[in-house]
Amino acid sequence: MTQPHRSTARSQAPKPLPHVITAKTMRIAWLRGEVRPLSPQIDNCVQYLGYWWINDDTEWIRVTAQNAIDLLNAQKIRSASIYRNLHAKRGEEPA
Known part of the structure; x- marks a missing residue:
């Protein structure tokens, strides 16, 4: 009977x-x-690795406050809706 292979690496x-x-x-x-930026116009707040990050010109700080995360998520939805409506009025496809 053979034994299952066990990895020697931890x-x-x-x-x-x-x-x-x-x-x-x-x-x-x-x-x-x-x-992914918050919107095409707001690129100092972005989603990266599943988290929101804010730029202070020298580094990016991960947002950890749940209230701020909720506000950013809500703003992302509003911004996407605004840009869809603008493109629809112009007869364009959103980027």
Whole structure:
């Protein structure tokens, strides 16, 4: 009877997500298409890795306050609706 294969490498828990990341890290993620701004006009608040981040010109700070997260989520929905309506009035497809 054969024994199930056991990995000799220790499984490691993923590193926790930092509260602050550098502008360079965010710029790279943005170029890779991993970042979604709050709206086309508001790009200092973005979603990245499933979280909201705010830019202070030198680094990006992860939003952790639930009230702020709720407000950003609501604003994202409102902004998307506004841009859809603007494009519809112009007869354009939204980007």
